[in-house]
Amino acid sequence: MRRNSWHSIPPVLAILPILLFWGCQRTKPSRSEEPIRIGAILPLTGESARYGQYIREGIDLAVAEINTDHGINGRPLTIIYEDDAAQPRLAASAMTKLAEIDHVPVVIGSWASGCVLAEAPIAEKMKVVVMAIAISPKITAAGDYIFRIQPSATSYINALVPYLVHKVGVRKLAVLYVNNDFGLSQAADIREQFEAQGGTIVFAKGFPSGTADFRTEIAELRKANPDAVFVPAYTEIASFLKQAREMGLSTRFVASVPFENPDILKLAGSAAEGVIYPYHYCSGPANDLDKGFRIEFAKRYGKEPDGFAALAYDAVRIIGSSLKAVGTDPDRIKAALYATHDFPGVTGKTSFDSNGDVIKPIIIKTVVDGQFVDLPSGGGTSAQALGNQQAD
Amino acid sequence: MLLQLLANGLVNGCMIALMALGYALIYNTTRIFHVAHGAAYTAAAYLCYLLLIVFKWPLLLAVVGGVAAAALLGVTMELAVYAPLYRRGASDLISLISSLGLYVALVNLIALLFGNETKVLRPGVEKTCRLLGVILTRIQVAEVVVAAVLLPLLVLFLKRTLWGKIIRGVRDNPVLAEVLGIDLMAVRIAVFAAGSALAGMAACLTALDVGMDPQVGMPVLLTAAVALIVGGVGTFEGPVIGGFLLGLIQSLIVWKISAQWTDVITFGVLIVFLVFRPEGIASRRRRLEESAA
Numbered sequence: 001m002r003r004n005s006w007h008s009i010p011p012v013l014a015i016l017p018i019l020l021f022w023g024c025q026r027t028k029p030s031r032s033e034e035p036i037r038i039g040a041i042l043p044l045t046g047e048s049a050r051y052g053q054y055i056r057e058g059i060d061l062a063v064a065e066i067n068t069d070h071g072i073n074g075r076p077l078t079i080i081y082e083d084d085a086a087q088p089r090l091a092a093s094a095m096t097k098l099a100e101i102d103h104v105p106v107v108i109g110s111w112a113s114g115c116v117l118a119e120a121p122i123a124e125k126m127k128v129v130v131m132a133i134a135i136s137p138k139i140t141a142a143g144d145y146i147f148r149i150q151p152s153a154t155s156y157i158n159a160l161v162p163y164l165v166h167k168v169g170v171r172k173l174a175v176l177y178v179n180n181d182f183g184l185s186q187a188a189d190i191r192e193q194f195e196a197q198g199g200t201i202v203f204a205k206g207f208p209s210g211t212a213d214f215r216t217e218i219a220e221l222r223k224a225n226p227d228a229v230f231v232p233a234y235t236e237i238a239s240f241l242k243q244a245r246e247m248g249l250s251t252r253f254v255a256s257v258p259f260e261n262p263d264i265l266k267l268a269g270s271a272a273e274g275v276i277y278p279y280h281y282c283s284g285p286a287n288d289l290d291k292g293f294r295i296e297f298a299k300r301y302g303k304e305p306d307g308f309a310a311l312a313y314d315a316v317r318i319i320g321s322s323l324k325a326v327g328t329d330p331d332r333i334k335a336a337l338y339a340t341h342d343f344p345g346v347t348g349k350t351s352f353d354s355n356g357d358v359i360k361p362i363i364i365k366t367v368v369d370g371q372f373v374d375l376p377s378g379g380g381t382s383a384q385a386l387g388n389q390q391a392d
Numbered sequence: 393m394l395l396q397l398l399a400n401g402l403v404n405g406c407m408i409a410l411m412a413l414g415y416a417l418i419y420n421t422t423r424i425f426h427v428a429h430g431a432a433y434t435a436a437a438y439l440c441y442l443l444l445i446v447f448k449w450p451l452l453l454a455v456v457g458g459v460a461a462a463a464l465l466g467v468t469m470e471l472a473v474y475a476p477l478y479r480r481g482a483s484d485l486i487s488l489i490s491s492l493g494l495y496v497a498l499v500n501l502i503a504l505l506f507g508n509e510t511k512v513l514r515p516g517v518e519k520t521c522r523l524l525g526v527i528l529t530r531i532q533v534a535e536v537v538v539a540a541v542l543l544p545l546l547v548l549f550l551k552r553t554l555w556g557k558i559i560r561g562v563r564d565n566p567v568l569a570e571v572l573g574i575d576l577m578a579v580r581i582a583v584f585a586a587g588s589a590l591a592g593m594a595a596c597l598t599a600l601d602v603g604m605d606p607q608v609g610m611p612v613l614l615t616a617a618v619a620l621i622v623g624g625v626g627t628f629e630g631p632v633i634g635g636f637l638l639g640l641i642q643s644l645i646v647w648k649i650s651a652q653w654t655d656v657i658t659f660g661v662l663i664v665f666l667v668f669r670p671e672g673i674a675s676r677r678r679r680l681e682e683s684a685a
Contacts, residue, residue, distance in 0.1 A: 047508045179652045207651035212510070212602035213404070216646035219396040235510045239602055245517045247396075247527045263509060267603065269516030 035078045036071075036328060038319065039098035039107040039128075041119065046085035051111050051308055055133060056081065057301050058312030059108060062320070065296070072323045077316075080104065084115050091115030092122060099126035105330045106131065106319055108312065113139060113181070120146050127330045129337065131315045133308060135257060137185055140355045145330070147337055147356035149315040150308075153182065154189050156257055156278040159362035161193040163375075164228060168252060168276070172202045174226035176217055176240070178233040179206035186232035186256055202226050207236070214240045218247045225251075228276075232256035238267030245271045252276065260307060260365070260372055272367045276375070279365050281307035281347050283372050290346040307347075314345035397643050399526045405639020406539035407594045411612055412619035412631035413546060414590030417583045418466075419617075420563045420626055423484060427491040428469055429591055429616075430609030431498035436462035436592030437599035437608065438502050444513055455600075459592035466588025467581055469494055474584075475577060495609070503606040512603035531601040538597060542590070543632050550628045559583060563626065611655075618662045624672025633673055 040059060042052035059079055067076045080102055082094035091110050098104050099122060106129045110116055113136030120142040123130045132139060132148040139148055164170040173194055177183035183206060191201050203224040205217060221229060221244070229244075229251050231237045237255055244253070255277040265272050285291040293313060297305040305313070321343070322336035338356070342349040348361040364375045411433065418426050440458030443449040449457065473490050518529040528536075550556035561569045562579045570576045594612070598604070615638060616631070623634025638658060645657050665672065 205650040208654075210510075210605065210607070211651055212604075212608075213400075215400045216397055216643050217651070219393055219400065220647060223393050238510070238512065242512075242515075242517060243602075246520050246529050248520075267510060267512045267515055271517050 033075060035076045036323060037078050037080055037102060037104055039080045039082065039094075039102060039104040041082045041084050041091055041094045041098070041107055041109040041115065043086040043111055043115075044081065044083040046087070048086040048112060052083075052086075054306045054309040055109070055111060055312040057297070058305060058309030059316050061293075061297055061300060061309075062313045062316035066316070066320045072320060077320060077323070079108075084110050084112070086110075086112040086115060088112075088114045088118035092118040095119040095122045095128075099123065099128045105129060105328045105333055106323075108315055108319070109133060111308070116146070116148070117142060129330050129333050131319060131337075133311050133315065136181060137189075138181075140357050144356070145334055147352055147358075149311045149318070149350070149358050151280055151360060151362060152357055153185055153257070155357075156280075156362055157186065157189040157193055160254070160276075160278040160364065161190065161197055163278075163364045164254065164276070165194070165197045165199060168228065170199065170227040170252070172200050172224075172226045174203035174221055174224055174229045174251075175201060175205075176214070176221075176229060176231045176233075177204070177206050178209050178211075178236060180209055182258075183232050186230075190230055190232075203229075207233075209234070209236070211236050212239045214243050215247065218244050218249050221251070222247070222249055228252040228254050230254040230256075234258045235261065235264055235267060238264045238272070241268045241271040241275065265367065265370055265372075270370075272370075274366060274368075276364060276366050278362050279307060279372075280360065280362060281310045282363055282374050283365065284374060286346065286348055287344070289344060293346040310346045314343075314347050314350060317345060318343050318350060395524060395526050397647050398640065399528060401640035401643030402636070403528065403532045403535050403639070404642060405636035406535050406543075407598050407635075408612075408615050408619050408639050409543055409632045409635025410539055410590050410594040411616040412623065412635040413543065413628065414587040414594070415613070415616045416620050416625075416628055416631040417559070417587035417590070419620060420628070421559055421566075421583045422474065422478075422580055424474055424487045424491065425484070425617075426587075427488065427610075427613060428494035428498065429466075429588065430613030431495045431502075432462045432465045432469075432588040432609075433591045433595040433612055434499055434502055434604070434606060434609035435465050436595040437604045438506055438606075440596040440599055441506070441511055441513055441604075445511075451600075455593075455596045458596040459589050462592025462595065463585045463589040465498075466584040466591075470581055470584040475580065478580075499606050499609060506606065508606060510603055510605045513600045529601065531597065535597045535601065538593065542593070546590075547629050547632065555582075615658060618658055620672075621662060622665045622672055624674040627672070627674045630672050630674035637673075 042055050043049055044052045044056065063077050063079055071077055080098060082098060084091035084094050095107065098107055107123065108131045110119065111133050113134040116132040116134045116139050119130055123145050124143040128145060130146045132146065133150050134148060135150055135153045137152050137154045139146060140152055175187050175190060177187040187204060194201060203221060203226060231240055231253065237259060241253060253275045255275050257279060259275065259277040260279050285294055294305060297309065318340060322333050326332040326336045337352055341351050351359040353359055365372055366375050415426065415429055418424065418429065436458040439461040440454050443457045444451060444454035473494060474487060477487055477490060518531060520527050520529050521533055550559060558574055558579060561574060562576060566576055619634035619638050620631040622637065623632065624630030641661060642654050642658065645653050
């Protein structure tokens with residue numbers, strides 16, 4: 001090894017002047033080669049770092065592909081990452097920095113809804129286009145420059161309720177929600193939608209975030225005897241499912257978007273089987289583009305992409321195509337995004353409505369044999385997927 | 393339905409009672425508002441997790457390991473922090489603040505080592521027993537059995553044996569106890585070891601039942617402290633009674649109102665007791681001049 005490293009020195013020395021020369025040339029790039037810089041505000045540290053990491057990986061993959069394919073009209077695309085640790089205060093200062101110092105036309109993120117709402121007024125004032133990957137219905141009205149690639153929490157319910165009513169035949173629904181912004185809005189949305197479809201909400205109770213013991217609620221649910229229990233929550237749902245199966249609660253279980261989290265499968269084990277939930281990304285490749293994305297992602301990072309990596313990948317490609325079409329003026333990018341119609345992506349076709357909210361297909365999914373799988377949306381419910389209610 | 397709710401409340405009451413008795417052992421004898429007791433609780437649960445899941449030890453050994461870790465941590469905290477403070481005559485407030493500091497440091501250390509996410513010790517569906525329409529998992533049955541054995545034994549031990557008498561002596565008057573030749577520091581170490589071990593036992597059983605995250609210690613500690621005050625500070629049967637009472641009340645709250653109200657009403661009960669019966673349910677009979685002091 002030592003000999004080898006000695007041998008390799010002369011070629012390095014030979015390359016150095018070339019590199020220097022090239023470097024000097026690069027110091028004054030012509031305007032057409034200067035990179036186009038856009039920002040990204042993500043939770044790269046803290047409790048939500050795993051989501052930020054997936055999003056970053058999705059972004060990096062899309063950027064690498066754009067840059068190998070001549071970049072943005074010959075100019076490379078680069079991303080300036082800022083960490084907000086899912087804290088609105090940090091997101092606001094990251095937004096200010098990206099807008100005032102880096103003068104980026106577009107910012108991707110953040111992931112936490114509170115962070116997006118903190119960025120929004122700054123982005124509006126500084127005229128920076130934001131492409132959030134966040135779920136809160138409040139973001140719909142956050143501003144003219146605020147777009148998002150993740151559907152609003154309300155959209156997921158809009159897709160879920162008809163499925164429950166018409167495909168599963170749910171008439172009496174119970175709702176057990178985590179008592180925060182997310183849980184409350186999901187509970188309100190499903191009540192409105194479900195009652196509009198002629199169903200009855202027979203039970204609705206909140207619980208504090210982090211609750212681990214649901215046995216009293218489960219005893220009540222057994223008495224209320226609903227056709228299904230909807231539990232918009234985070235990892236708490238794992239304890240709920242486990243205890244519900246233990247106490248022999250034999251209804252269908254319905255979850256919300258945060259359910260697609262491998263940790264929940266690990267925590268709940270077999271109790272997670274058959275849970276129905278809405279999501280924005282298929283488990284199997286949705287189309288040829290998605291097939292390629294999964295292969296490239298696995299090659300680059302050695303793991304499967306998650307739903308957020310897929311959204312981020314689509315977001316960068318949509319922004320890239322707008323930059324190609326109209327250049328780096330935020331107002332023109334904004335107009336191009338509003339005009340986006342059925343942009344083909346790995347999460348399906350994407351359009352934006354007049355609020356900047358994404359319009360894209362929502363998929364109803366479930367768990368079979370410890371794997372997240374898609375439920376066929378056209379035909380009847382899969383007996384294999386839904387029949388598995390009682391654990392023992 | 394009602395029976396099931398009472399059973400759930402009883403099981404939770406068992407765990408609160410164990411934690412409260414452990415807390416009472418320490419608080420009654422040392423007068424330290426030992427917030428870091430919650431950290432001993434958390435540490436026991438995480439050591440149990442480490443032994444059971446990572447090192448694949450058998451369940452019983454893992455629980456013993458968790459309990460031992462809590463006891464060791466309790467004694468270490470006494471030797472490293474509380475004993476030096478006591479010798480320097482530090483006020484109760486200083487012990488409380490040090491204890492709070494210990495709690496924050498230890499819980500953050502645990503979060504750094506194990507991560508902030510929820511962990512369960514027994515994923516999947518647990519086998520259940522059915523009795524009179526009440527469904528309990530095997531772990532819940534174990535919780536009841538452990539509490540049914542430990543709680544009466546300990547209360548009797550404290551009432552009837554010489555060691556119990558010594559502990560009660562230190563509780564009543566540490567200075568006089570020392571004058572009478574009792575090794576005060578040794579008694580303090582003993583109560584920290586035993587009290588923390590009880591916390592460890594409650595932690596391991598609860599973690600086996602419903603899992604844990606690094607923040608579990610504080611709510612459990614506060615509930616135990618409320619159980620002690622409601623049951624009667626200075627007594628050892630009081631916290632046990634208070635623990636069961638709180639377990640049942642909490643179960644009823646979740647049933648009649650909702651889980652969001654648990655803390656509000658738990659501390660509401662505390663306020664009611666502080667105003668109307670500050671000595672608690674099982675108050676000790678004191679001489680008049682004693683209560684004036």
